[in-house]
Amino acid sequence: MGGKVKTMADVRRIVDLYELHKSYKKVARELNISRNTVKKYLHQVKDVQEGLAEEIIPKNRKIVQPSRVLTDLVRQKIHQYLESNMGCPKKQRLTAKRIWELLVQDGHKIGYTTVKDEVVRWKRTNAPRGVYLAGAAHWSACRIRLGRSHTQYRRSMAEILPCGLRLALLALSICSPL
CATH class of the missing domain: 1.10.10 (Arc Repressor Mutant, subunit A)
Known part of the structure; x- marks a missing residue:
């Protein structure tokens, strides 16, 4: 059925399955609908049989869906x-x-x-991706982080600053469109 009761054939199926299983839960599972929906239609069928209501599925029923807030x-x-x-x-x-x-x-x-x-x-x-330059514990490595991945470059202490500047320029050329 797929979650919605649309026709009298759907209601008839609910009634038949309820007579077979005698359980709202089993009927709901089998038809993939809410237990409350099963209960509602069974009560409506009972009301029509007792003369308290004229129809099970109203002809002029409107299904109101909530409006989309993120327009x-x-x-x-x-x-x-x-x-x-x-x-x-x-x-x-x-x-x-x-x-x-x-x-x-x-x-x-x-x-x-x-x-x-x-x-x-x-x-x-x-959003632009962040570029982080970090030195290793003894300033013997230069590391660049681009988003989730990172690359390490091993250099001597004298070469760290030029390495960092070169990596920053490389990262900026990768991240920004030419």
């Missing part, structure tokens, strides 16, 4: 806030919580988690 307009605003942050120092950038507060002030009904998830998605694809 294209809201997504575009979040991206604009994030893009305007790019030039700011890290400590002065807008956080996901502050972006959420700004959207709520603008009158959007959106949850913080929705905004946070969109910020994470945007950062994965658009």
